[in-house]
Amino acid sequence: EAGVTQSPTHLIKTRGQQATLRCSPISGHTSVYWYQQALGLGLQFLLWYDEGEERNRGNFPPRFSGRQFPNYSSELNVNALELEDSALYLCASSWPGAGTEAFFGQGTRLTVV
């Protein structure tokens, strides 16, 4: 069974540009979570999608947005990139149901120059 996959692995953008990150969850998982991990810091919650709907978002500005497609894959879009957006963006997915393990992808390393 394939794990959570993210693309691209690395992404370099210029300040002010837009970035699109993609995540494919494990087959059967309906929930997708996005986290930002800046260097030396913890996992900051960005967005949670379940069954195609945004369930919750973290304390990030509106230029961070995303969506979940009918096949449960997800996209994270970051508009008007700023230097401090440089980080590892991790996607995780889980089965529907109470208290289930979240499986992480390998992440997309976004660098804004």
Added chain:
Amino acid sequence: GENVEQHPSTLSVQEGDSAVIKCTYSDSASNYFPWYKQELGKRPQLIIDIRSNVGEKKDQRIAVTLNKTAKHFSLHITETQPEDSAVYFCAASLTPTGTASKLTFGTGTRLQVTL
């Protein structure tokens, strides 16, 4: 919303010693508490979890304890080995029956096991 605090931020132990990482959470309704290990350059992976109807859970050298009254839970690693060196994250979530939920993570503990 839920807030999870984790201490210490860094921990250095000698091989063979025990390591303890502590977390507190704010939402008394939280009922699922996983621990993740993230090795350098790799993705976080679940190592152990505990639910609110259990006070302690063990898996070989790893154990987790939960005190619901005090709203804190801890990870205990005994007989530490160099391969235990990693960043450890605690998390808490409220999981209404039949639905998924959002994990709120602690800030992480960098564990270094020295020879």
